[in-house]
Amino acid sequence: MATFKFELVSPERILFSGDVVSVIIPSIEGEMTILAGHAPLVATLKAGIVFAQTDGSNGKEFFVNGGLVEVNQSSTTILAEQGRFIEDVDNVVLDAEILTAETKLVGAQDEEERKRLHDVLVQLREFKGVFADRKAA
Structure with missing residues (x-):
């Protein structure tokens, strides 16, 4: 499976930085799945869960409330207004x-x-x- 670089950054810390297979993101336009080689875009986030699939069977979940996501051919970066590990919610x-x-x-x-x-x-x-x-x- 093709992977790409993903970072999730909150004002307090970097919640995740690493290679992933996919990322599911709650944008105000609707939920979207990002895969390797995705077309470039910038979107606004809404309150919801970000799911980063790290390999074929494992993933990590995070809560975000607002912010932006930037996607390009080789990476995806979320700058969350608020972000937490899902187990902290x-x-x-x-x-x-x-x-x-x-x-x-x-x-x-x-x-x-x-x-x-x-x-x-x-x-x-x-x-x-x-x-x-x-x-x-």
Whole structure:
């Protein structure tokens, strides 16, 4: 299987850097799978899970909330506004993220910022439901 370089960077640290077979990314345009040799693109991320397939049967999962992904022929880089290892995410973490977004929304002065924060809240609440269903399975 062809591999490519993948990096997932949060403001605090590099969460992953290495060769992967594929990466599934939650963009605001929809979920997308990146494979080796993918056409170049830049997309905005929404709250969700990034799955990096490291070989034919293993992978790693991460939670991201916002940011950008840049894809070129030989590598994919995610610059996440917030990123965590999936095992570090639970309902308490998601509730805190939602509360932070709600607080920012109340204080937002600019209409464009209010719209962005509203969209973030919708994405976080949607993800919290998906996350709860996933934990229950």
